[in-house]
Amino acid sequence: MRNFTELSEKYRINIEERLTESLQLLGGSPLRESIGYVFSMGGKRVRPLLTIFAAEAVGESNKDVINGAVAIEILHNFTLVHDDIMDNADTRRGKTTVHIKSGVNTAILVGDQMMALAYDCLEKCSGDHLREALRIFNEGVKEVCDGQALDESLSKSAASSMPGYVDMISKKTGALLMAAGKLGAVLGGGPEDEVELLGSFGMNIGIAFQILDDMLDLEGDAERFGKPRGLDIMEKKKNYLYLKALESLDETKVGVVKAAYQKMTVTETEVAAVRDVYRNGGIVDSAQREVSEYTARALANLETFKESDGKDALIGLAKSLVQRKF
């Protein structure tokens, strides 16, 4: 993973610089400071890195690629600002969310203007790529909105199921990573089949990432992830573990899970009981296997690509995910 580590460190600095620079496109906007705050909240910058690595895997990085990469990161950040409103999240990455800091109305506007800013960065792409980039972008945004809407209805519906969940995370998390991969491949001048493969790569790591996220909610380092363990259970989220348990465990074990999810407030003892069911019932292992499976699919998407630093970095990115180093 030498290439991944080296390249991602190098490009992250570049991405941060370009994010800050993009604020100039907002002129004297009263929302500029808040958007700068969103950028300063940090993040792993997985999506723009994916765009850049994808471009390098099909050809080479160029001016268009970094514009596209910054655009996709801004787009992702816009979705986070609006998601945080919808999810009533007080913090993200240990920092106060925009709607808590500045109010819901400002947060809605911050998200809206970030979306326009993302398109603004995309508009800097050269003529050869502009239309295709725009298509990928539009598709990505539409799907992300669908994913969030499905997430909303999943949480309210009694009839939630694993296929519905996978569809939801494919859209909510997969779609933007797919867009990031495709965008990089298009801007790097790749042929159509490579664009599709790098899109699938993004989708597969996206699904892996989301299932891992559900697993880390229970098994992760609370301090490192900035949220208490078992938060999904406390919030009665119908995540991968919950739906897998309902799908594969016996009535008694399902009863423990369902009992907790029917409570108004879930106690620590109940969270622990559900956790034990997930652990001892093989649900956590199953999630781990699923993460490995989607990661393997992502790696398979890269097989036909000739050796390059970009390909190496993409492999590194996918692997770092399962090794939880990222």
Place this chain on the structure above:
Amino acid sequence: MRNFTELSEKYRINIEERLTESLQLLGGSPLRESIGYVFSMGGKRVRPLLTIFAAEAVGESNKDVINGAVAIEILHNFTLVHDDIMDNADTRRGKTTVHIKSGVNTAILVGDQMMALAYDCLEKCSGDHLREALRIFNEGVKEVCDGQALDESLSKSAASSMPGYVDMISKKTGALLMAAGKLGAVLGGGPEDEVELLGSFGMNIGIAFQILDDMLDLEGDAERFGKPRGLDIMEKKKNYLYLKALESLDETKVGVVKAAYQKMTVTETEVAAVRDVYRNGGIVDSAQREVSEYTARALANLETFKESDGKDALIGLAKSLVQRKF
């Protein structure tokens, strides 16, 4: 205004059809029905008409123009959905707003997806026009967000002033009409100076429209406008009338206005007292003059254009505004 009436009737049908057609771009989106609902709420379709007339004033309408027109109307509708959340508006054009009908979270997503849908329609424009159209669009969205943010802070700030108000409405209402005019001129193949003039035309009718709106709040037909007279006073909105009163009336009269605006709940008697101050103090007349002034500026923007049905229709559109037939 023959051309305006005839052409606007003709094109409105076309616009409605194209709005409905655009829903197909959403595939099986769970938000599709809500977006269809937003379209069905109706409206005067001023912005897409402006785009089409502007194109006809510089050359002629073509396939790109209708795509651009529909895109700008969808964009406008997206801003209304989010504005209604921010303004806590229960109804719009006599119909239940999206966030009341389907919840705030859905309404946020509906707006977000409509924005992507607007860009999707814009993307159908041919290669010659795509980049410029995209620029105009991005600029429009950024300014509208600024305008809404300024409106928010204006309502909270003690130091609100007429220049701040005009800046706010220029952005909140003027910017999208400016974008509509520019977009039509670009898509119709007009030269740069005509693009600018039609942008200014849009801006000027936008400002006129907004000041008229403030005036009609007090003087309009409550049934026709679907809201009670003096709603702005009840909601203590710092509109044109309020700021003009503060700027130009004596202490006693200003005192009546300020007293009402300091109340938690403004009674009907207090609304009537403020209305009398506005009427007798020449504030309503002043608003009327301002509307005429901006309309005259809009008409002046058209002076150098050669005679055409498009130019006639634009003149008709501007005039219909002050004659309150629109």
